[in-house]
Amino acid sequence: MVEHATQVQIRWSDADPAGIVFYPRFFEWYDLGCESLFASLGLPWPEAFPKYDIVGVPIVESGSKFLSPARYGDVLTICSQGFEVRAWVGRPKSPGEPLHARPIPEDVLARLRG
Numbered sequence: 001m002v003e004h005a006t007q008v009q010i011r012w013s014d015a016d017p018a019g020i021v022f023y024p025r026f027f028e029w030y031d032l033g034c035e036s037l038f039a040s041l042g043l044p045w046p047e048a049f050p051k052y053d054i055v056g057v058p059i060v061e062s063g064s065k066f067l068s069p070a071r072y073g074d075v076l077t078i079c080s081q082g083f084e085v086r087a088w089v090g091r092p093k094s095p096g097e098p099l100h101a102r103p104i105p106e107d108v109l110a111r112l113r114g
Contacts, residue, residue, distance in 0.1 A: 001112065002111070002113070003079065003081060004037040004079070006077070006078045007075055010070055010071065010074045011072070020069040020070070030059075043108065052105060054090055055089050057087065058087055060085045090102040
């Protein structure tokens with residue numbers, strides 16, 4: 001599996017009154033890390049979604065273990081090896097039809113595998 005890292009500098013608006021990052025921000029950064037991973041593989045989402053006729057790759061399952069606080073001004077490195085399960089979701093043929101998962105195309109799997 002390929003590895004990818006994205007850095008994020010913690011802004012004032014990311015922290016609570018105690019100066020510690022509000023935990024939901026981490027899930028935003030995980031999403032940023034995944035989007036950055038795909039872009040680094042030549043699959044930027046604005047191009048990949050229409051090319052593969054999908055609505056996106058939503059998170060199905062995610063988890064975190066917080067070992068120490070992150071604070072305003074810190075620089076975090078988001079690694080692609082975190083715990084996150086996503087679905088490859090096809091675009092409905094007509095409005096109102098349910099979303100459905102599809103197998104990930106082989107050319108995308110090959111890039112993800114490195």
